[in-house]
Amino acid sequence: MNCYPAPSPLSCRISTAAMANVWDDLDLLLDSPSSLTVTSTTRGTIKEKAGFKAAEDVVALRKAIEGIGTTEKTLVEVLTGRSISQRQLICKAYQEAANRTLVDDLKGDTHGDFEDLLVALVTPPPLFDCHEVIRAIKGPGTTEETLTEIFASRSNKQIKALSDAYLAETGRLMTHDLKSEVSGDYATTLLILAEGKRDESTNVDPAKAKADAKALYEAGEKKWGTDESKFIDILCHRSVPQLRQTLVEYKALSNKTLQESIEREMSGNLEDLLVAIVKCVKSVPAYLAERLFKSTKGVGTTESVLTRIMVGRSEMDMLDIRAEFKKLFGCSLYSTIKSETAGSYGQALLKLCGEDD
Structure with missing residues (x-):
């Protein structure tokens, strides 16, 4: 966790009325779409790049990584300016050209939160979720907050893809590992969600x-x-x-x-x-907007939450998350990220956010 300068007290205020309204007002609930049932890329901030050529991006990335020092600006521009599917094509072309994986080279030439964000960008979403679950349950103690966010906010399809990725990565059933790490009624609830069988x-x-x-x-x-x-x-x-x-x-x-x-x-x-x-x-976007706000308020910033949500939702419903953030907290997500993060990591997050509201 890094500590960045805290925002001005006037820059972001929790609107109690707005907070109550978004969770208590059920009038429009029955007719509004849900991210748990509708898969769409129309509400994302990251789109496919027109005229995309993986080979050209590979040349730019290799030059940025292999030169004296790392040109972080190029890494940000390329990797936040392509869709998930385009980034996977870049990874494939990179390995063919360099005989090394892009992930390994990013890990070798960048560090900290910036490295984590770049690796997240080039990791297929189900595998990224898989790595987040593994990180949450390994070592002493379990990060229930991460498990709660992931399994409450993912659709059946996303959970099944995560489960398949977990089995391929570890050779074990995800539910088996979760069962050994959580207990009581929390475990019962989490394990039902982890089956991905909601009606x-x-x-x-x-x-x-x-x-x-x-x-x-x-x-x-x-x-x-x-x-x-x-x-x-x-x-x-x-x-x-x-x-x-x-x-x-x-x-x-x-x-x-x-x-x-x-x-x-x-x-x-x-x-x-x-x-x-x-x-x-x-509302999944409102829930995730609240998670983003809580990750940035107080002393220091929880970068792992910022990275997970900003990367994971950039192509899905980031526009809706931004709208809910503004409605709930009276300031834009963009301005909050700008005041709470720094350097290339902050610049990459701002690219994923899109624009100031």
Whole structure:
């Protein structure tokens, strides 16, 4: 973790009203698209480069890496200016030309957060997620915050691709390794999500939504103690459209949001994970915008979170994340990154962010 100058107190303010509104206002929820069910590149900031020629980019990258000193500006311009698929073609052409992998050369010539970001850019997304999961569970202790973010915000398709990459990389089942690292109801919830089997039906059963809302109310607010298993079952298995209807029914029944009830009834990692699921059912971009803000506030900056989200979402929904960030915190993501990061690492993040809002 690096410490960069803290932003001016006036540069970013948490809007309590906006924060409450984005998580509590369910009026538009049923008709809005979800990143968990709709895969699109139209809301990304990184697009395919017209007239792309992998061989030309390889020449530029080799010159930047192999000369005296490393031309970091070239690395940033090339690798943040190409789509994920184009970067994979560059990696292939680079290995054929240099007889070395681009990843190895980047690791040899750059360091720290900048190296991590460049390596993330040239790593296929499922493999990058795989490496993040491995990093979260290896060594003493487990970084539950990372596991919560990844498994709450990824679609079935992304989780299955991650699981396949994990098996290819380690020779072991991801669920097997997770089981040995987490415990209790948190483990139960995480392992269900890690199977990537959430119902993907687009049909909504209003009667079932009412029944689920009633079951959740009776398992939590209306009960002495909490039946966590009911929350886990419903939140991990129902489709996103079905859960959105359930959230509406729950508020009508209890006069509270389900998130508020979870925060009242639970604690620790399980609370964090169930709240993250509810937030992602409502809006993955808003959830990730909140994660980005929390990674930059306070003393120092959590670069691993910044890198993971900025690289991972740059081609998917970064425009929506930027919009939610501005709505929630009253300042732009671009200006926040600019004030909290420095050097080539900061410049690369700004390229992935796109523009100032």
